Amino acid sequence: MKIHYCDALVIGGGLAGLRSAVAANDKGLNVTVISMVPVKRSHSAAAQGGMQASLGNSKMSQGDNEDLHFTDTVKGSDWGCDQEVARMFVNTAPKAIRELASWGVPWTRIKEGARTAIINAEKTTIVEDPDVNGLIHSRDFGGTKKWRTCYSADATGHSMLFGVANEALKREIEIQDRKEAISLIHKDDQCYGAVVRDLITGELSAYVAKGTMIATGGYGRIYRTTTNAVICEGIGHALALETGKVALGNMEAVQFHPTPIVPSGILLTEGCRGDGGVLRDKDGHRFMPDYEPEKKELASRDVVARRMMEHIKKGKGVGDGKESYVWLDISILGREHIERNLRDVQDIAKTFNGIDPADEGKAGWMPVHPAQHYSMGGIRTDRTGQTRRKGLFSAGEAACWDLHGFNRLGGNSVSEAVVSGMIIGSYFADHCKTNDINISTNYVQEAIRMQDLELDRILTLEGPEDIFEIKARMQDIMDNKVGVFRNGIELKEAVTELEELYLKTNEITIKAKNKIHNDELTEAYRVPKMLKIALCVAKGARDRTESRGAHYREDYEKRDDENWLSRTLAYWRSESDTLPELEYEPLDITTMELPPGFRGYGKRGNILEHPDSAIRQKEVDSIRSKMVREGKDRIEIQEAIMPYELQREYKALNYRVGDRT
Amino acid sequence: MKSNARELTISILKYNPHNSNSRPTMIEYKLKERPGMSLFLALTTIREKLDHDLAFDFVCRAGICGSCGMLVNGKPQLACKTQTKDYKNGKITLMPMPAFEIIKDLSVDTGKWMNGMSKRVGSWIHTSESTDIGKVERRIDPEVAYDTFELDRCIECGICVASCATKIMRPEFVGAVGLNRVVRFSIDPYDERTDADFYEVIGDDDGIFGCMSLMGCEDHCPKEIPLQQKIAYMRRKMVNQRST
Numbered sequence A: 001m002k003i004h005y006c007d008a009l010v011i012g013g014g015l016a017g018l019r020s021a022v023a024a025n026d027k028g029l030n031v032t033v034i035s036m037v038p039v040k041r042s043h044s045a046a047a048q049g050g051m052q053a054s055l056g057n058s059k060m061s062q063g064d065n066e067d068l069h070f071t072d073t074v075k076g077s078d079w080g081c082d083q084e085v086a087r088m089f090v091n092t093a094p095k096a097i098r099e100l101a102s103w104g105v106p107w108t109r110i111k112e113g114a115r116t117a118i119i120n121a122e123k124t125t126i127v128e129d130p131d132v133n134g135l136i137h138s139r140d141f142g143g144t145k146k147w148r149t150c151y152s153a154d155a156t157g158h159s160m161l162f163g164v165a166n167e168a169l170k171r172e173i174e175i176q177d178r179k180e181a182i183s184l185i186h187k188d189d190q191c192y193g194a195v196v197r198d199l200i201t202g203e204l205s206a207y208v209a210k211g212t213m214i215a216t217g218g219y220g221r222i223y224r225t226t227t228n229a230v231i232c233e234g235i236g237h238a239l240a241l242e243t244g245k246v247a248l249g250n251m252e253a254v255q256f257h258p259t260p261i262v263p264s265g266i267l268l269t270e271g272c273r274g275d276g277g278v279l280r281d282k283d284g285h286r287f288m289p290d291y292e293p294e295k296k297e298l299a300s301r302d303v304v305a306r307r308m309m310e311h312i313k314k315g316k317g318v319g320d321g322k323e324s325y326v327w328l329d330i331s332i333l334g335r336e337h338i339e340r341n342l343r344d345v346q347d348i349a350k351t352f353n354g355i356d357p358a359d360e361g362k363a364g365w366m367p368v369h370p371a372q373h374y375s376m377g378g379i380r381t382d383r384t385g386q387t388r389r390k391g392l393f394s395a396g397e398a399a400c401w402d403l404h405g406f407n408r409l410g411g412n413s414v415s416e417a418v419v420s421g422m423i424i425g426s427y428f429a430d431h432c433k434t435n436d437i438n439i440s441t442n443y444v445q446e447a448i449r450m451q452d453l454e455l456d457r458i459l460t461l462e463g464p465e466d467i468f469e470i471k472a473r474m475q476d477i478m479d480n481k482v483g484v485f486r487n488g489i490e491l492k493e494a495v496t497e498l499e500e501l502y503l504k505t506n507e508i509t510i511k512a513k514n515k516i517h518n519d520e521l522t523e524a525y526r527v528p529k530m531l532k533i534a535l536c537v538a539k540g541a542r543d544r545t546e547s548r549g550a551h552y553r554e555d556y557e558k559r560d561d562e563n564w565l566s567r568t569l570a571y572w573r574s575e576s577d578t579l580p581e582l583e584y585e586p587l588d589i590t591t592m593e594l595p596p597g598f599r600g601y602g603k604r605g606n607i608l609e610h611p612d613s614a615i616r617q618k619e620v621d622s623i624r625s626k627m628v629r630e631g632k633d634r635i636e637i638q639e640a641i642m643p644y645e646l647q648r649e650y651k652a653l654n655y656r657v658g659d660r661t
Numbered sequence B: 001m002k003s004n005a006r007e008l009t010i011s012i013l014k015y016n017p018h019n020s021n022s023r024p025t026m027i028e029y030k031l032k033e034r035p036g037m038s039l040f041l042a043l044t045t046i047r048e049k050l051d052h053d054l055a056f057d058f059v060c061r062a063g064i065c066g067s068c069g070m071l072v073n074g075k076p077q078l079a080c081k082t083q084t085k086d087y088k089n090g091k092i093t094l095m096p097m098p099a100f101e102i103i104k105d106l107s108v109d110t111g112k113w114m115n116g117m118s119k120r121v122g123s124w125i126h127t128s129e130s131t132d133i134g135k136v137e138r139r140i141d142p143e144v145a146y147d148t149f150e151l152d153r154c155i156e157c158g159i160c161v162a163s164c165a166t167k168i169m170r171p172e173f174v175g176a177v178g179l180n181r182v183v184r185f186s187i188d189p190y191d192e193r194t195d196a197d198f199y200e201v202i203g204d205d206d207g208i209f210g211c212m213s214l215m216g217c218e219d220h221c222p223k224e225i226p227l228q229q230k231i232a233y234m235r236r237k238m239v240n241q242r243s244t
Helices: A015-026 A066-076 A083-102 A156-170 A235-241 A301-316 A335-341 A343-353 A413-434 A441-460 A467-481 A488-504 A519-543 A611-629 A634-641 B039-050 B110-121 B142-152 B165-169 B175-187 B195-202 B216-220 B227-243
Strands: A003-011 A031-035 A113-119 A122-128 A174-177 A179-187 A190-198 A204-214 A254-257 A278-280 A326-329 A366-368 A371-375 A378-380 A392-394 A566-571 A581-586 B007-014 B025-032 B069-072 B075-078 B091-095 B102-104
Touching: A003 A015, A003 A190, A003 A413, A003 A441, A015 A031, A015 A156, A015 A413, A031 A179, A031 A204, A066 A083, A083 A156, A083 A413, A156 A413, A156 B110, A156 B142, A174 B110, A179 A204, A179 A235, A179 A441, A190 A441, A204 A235, A204 A413, A204 A441, A235 A378, A235 A392, A235 A519, A254 A301, A301 A326, A335 A343, A343 A366, A392 A413, A441 A519, A467 A488, A467 A519, A488 A519, A519 A566, A519 A581, A611 A634, B007 B039, B025 B039, B039 B091, B075 B216, B110 B175, B110 B195, B142 B175, B175 B195, B175 B216, B175 B227, B195 B227, B216 B227
Parallel strands: A003 A031, A003 A204, A031 A174, A204 A392, B007 B091
Antiparallel strands: A113 A122, A179 A190, A190 A204, A254 A371, A278 A326, A326 A366, A566 A581, B007 B025, B069 B075, B069 B091
């Protein structure tokens, strides 16, 4: 049995994993990255619209800074996020984008002079100053005060992923693809790596390391209708959960993107609306201003998705019943703009629907309907990215250090992936530098043998069930009962049915008995893991009797700060369990920089307030006004209200052009 | 609708080089066509219902990740972007892309090849400068940034390599993907390499002088990158290098 030793093991080769690997390599560590697919094919590549960073270069982003990005992110999260993490993030994002520029990411740049933009469905002229010519541009996205989303046309994730992957190649970091981690190796509460299956030969081997990082992305594929790549099955989450000690945080916080194209569910970027595209109903009426007079199409994703569904439920959708959809109209942006800035959108609409969105009028409208898109929940870590198992870290979409709370803003995903790779990657490297591998070869070999026996056990199962059908039923349950609108009755049914399905995974028969090139066997060990994740989502949603961000309960429509300002923690204590155990971790209002309030979009008067909110708000206001009187700057004031720790190089000031800080 | 659905006949080359008993064999699968069916949906259905052992690669299924290149009725293209309705008689033949190491059936190791290519051409920014990431970024002409992006759009799907006659004659040929990558870095203002540096990498018949301008690469590139124009541009520059 093969054992591969390294200082740092990174599971997952998307933006977060690769950037973490670079961080560990920069500290002189021997890093190995394993990935199920060639790393440049990771799902990070599918991010289209852009990356939020408060550079404040362009006319429409002038005056932007970390404070505004922080406020937008916290409001977006519906106060579910960890505000200190949000501060760490917004302060590092400008550095991340500038680092990526130096690594060759071809960000779209500002051209001085006048240009035409569509704002609120009207042609507007924007004049860029000569002093910003050639600096990084930004576009508008939902839920933001400024145009903050930096981009390279609509292939931003692709360009970023190639940029970071190329840096990893340059550093000669060991990257092994077509390898899947199937369990973690741990002893005495410490993680020492993973048992890994080679997806070409089927061979099992062990990757033993001083520290292990899970950066495997989201769990969208527990749903049927999702924008996620087929590899986003939540297996990384399950590995952490199965240790029994590591919690998954806020798993019920699942984002539904407003504008995947119908019926394939392929994403059309929020940049469509950010650049001025509008949503229309069956009568061609632009309906979002009726619901959201201020932000219109550019409220946060959870709000826009719900408003679309609400409008469809009123019979205003195109087509009938469950197939009903609305139109996304970007034809008003003009062909030139689309063919330069939204070309992948045009390509997708042409290829999959035979529609050229640059065609004028109705001919160019694209059918859209909300679908699962992003996993706010994930492996619960502290602010350094470490879980309750020493040596086990997590970063990116896989993790819940808790930047997004109950709703992520568009443009904050790839931004988080890279930023967390920088910050957590560096903490992870520190851990690997100061810890040793303290397990015997025998112990490692036993870990491999256990997994081999588990595959044997699956192959000998004899029952009437089919693993592909179990998976399909799980996905239908999630779509139908744990979707955009949720209620107690359906969620209760969902938990019961998912638990039954979980038990049925032991009542299957695998037709072919070979251990490699046997897709049925692969599904048979993955699907029970996916069901564990689905159960964490459904049970978390069932028990959370409030509406917050993307988690919306028809039977509990209000955000309930008094009872539910808390993070859900799901544990799978023992392999014999069939349901996760839930605990709650309260969020402390008395230390928040931004105490809970109204988001500025969504329904008004929909909050059950916590008494501490007003008290803390007063406190914050008085600190601020006193310090303003004393002539303190915004950074000193922030530090006084909510101090936070961050590596010195990332905590440093971000300079802006003309020092418009 | 359902009763009218036609039957598709999809023939697939099955072969497992890791199994000494395996011989390349064409296997025929029949399935009902569904509205808007892509080869992603068709192949997934075959694997779920008809043949659990069939190997192929998909990741994004949206034409973005470059995983699913294969020969569809002899033409290399992305399977996820291929619609079954475009095949009038409902007969489709699928083979793995040539020029790459075969893993099994339709799955080929483009990842390994692309990593080799990337290392060979130095597919990263070569610079002696260190960047202070707290400071305002360097200014780049917006048109130059756009031109760089245009070439950066390559998704390393390998279709240009599988379409290339030179590659068949010269196994070490760096391919349009490699040449495009060199042009991409040569116009990127962050990269300090000179034409003389690039000549060292591609100034031979396995590089820029191997291309016979048959244009298979550009004809099939799913991202519609102007490969021939860029190769011609680089060839002119490299000819100048040779004469100096």
